Amino acid sequence: MGEAAAALELAPDGARVRARGEWTFRGLVARRHELARALAEIERRPAHSVSWDLTEVTELDDAGAVWLARALRSAGSIEIAPRHQELLRQASEGLLVPLEPQSGRDPLWAVAGIGAAGIEFAIHLRDGIAMLGQLVLDAVRLARRPREIPLLELSAGVFRSGVTALPVTMLVGFLVGIVLTYLSALQLQRYGADRLVINIVGVGVVRELGPMLASIISAGRSGSAITAQLGVMRVTEEIEALSVMGISVTSRLVLPKVLALAAALPLVAFCTDVAALAGGMLVSKLTLGITPAAFLEQLPRAVEVVNFWIGIGKSAAFGFAVAFVACHYGLRVLPNTDSLATGVTRSVVASITCVIILDAVFAILLRNVG
Secondary structure (H helix, E strand, O other), X not given: OOOOOOEEEEOOOOOEEEEEEEEOHHHHHXXXXXXXXXXXXXXXXXXXXXXXXXXXXXXXOHHXXXXXXXXXXHXXXXXXXXXXXXXXXXXXXXXXXXXXXXXXXXXXHHHHHHHHHHHHHHHHHHHHHHHHHHHHHHHHHHHHOHHHOOHHHHHHHHHHHHHXXXXXXXXXXXXXXXXXXXXXXXXXXXXXXOOHHHHHHHHHHHHHHHHHHHHHHHHHHHHHHHHHHHHHHHHOOHHHHHHHOOOOHHHHHHHHHHHHHHHHHHHHHHHHHHHHHHHHHHHHHHHHXXXXXXXXXXXXXXXXXXXXXXXXXXXXXXXXXXXXHHHHHHHOXXXXXXXXXXXXXXXHHHHHHHHHHHHHHHHHHOXXXX
């Protein structure tokens, strides 16, 4: 090894250790394994029985000081150059800082976790009910004063949440229609009930899959954008500025977004239904030989009009829920970037969860309809 590398020399009687070379990060890397073995052997000797000579240490940095400070805790006497004394003293004092004792696992950690989750859910429920009540009051006030309705924000929200979302939702709907029709056709062919594929695909898409696909995509796309927008306004203190100027945050920011997504999502769901049925029509032609004319002729008889309106009504409810949850989490963002990222993630998860819960509720309430 080069002369610059750190080195340790142990006297034959084992009572004196001489350190030389560069005790820096670079110097330690060159002979770290050899130094570790030498230090381990020195530590096995009786305390205060070894004296150290550090006068030949040419360079010393934080890494080398920590290595030496650990070994010098049981040294009898130490000789060191004056220029290295302060750095070695600081490293030795740092090793004397007591570590916080690691507490054992709380036997009631599960109960405490459930309680904390329950308290957090209650806080969200309280704030959500308060915001919903404020939205109702703002809607009543704007109904009495139509000139104050923020039409620009409302139309912009419909465009962003509806028109710009059509390509991705229709593509997903088309592919889902293909997959659903293909899997259904494989099973129905065994029993000679090829025509029933129109009933299965039609009712499944119009009543369930169309609204669900549109709402889930909107939760990940429009819901996250709403949360991020409000969160950035919270970080930059724009929301506080609106409050100081006497402008209602819910009527100016929340209500237009909620109404826009509630109005746009039924249109998106309708276009998703059309794309999914087009995919089903294509697969029916290729696998079952059902012509598009026969498919379109059978579709109105297989899918009652009430199923269409149920799907449209569910889409409006899903859109309201997605926008409401997104605004709720956006207004709860703290003025820091970590809170913004966490808020967007929780917003998307909570929105999708609310959509699934609402769909289950609608399925129970409308089980005898259609």
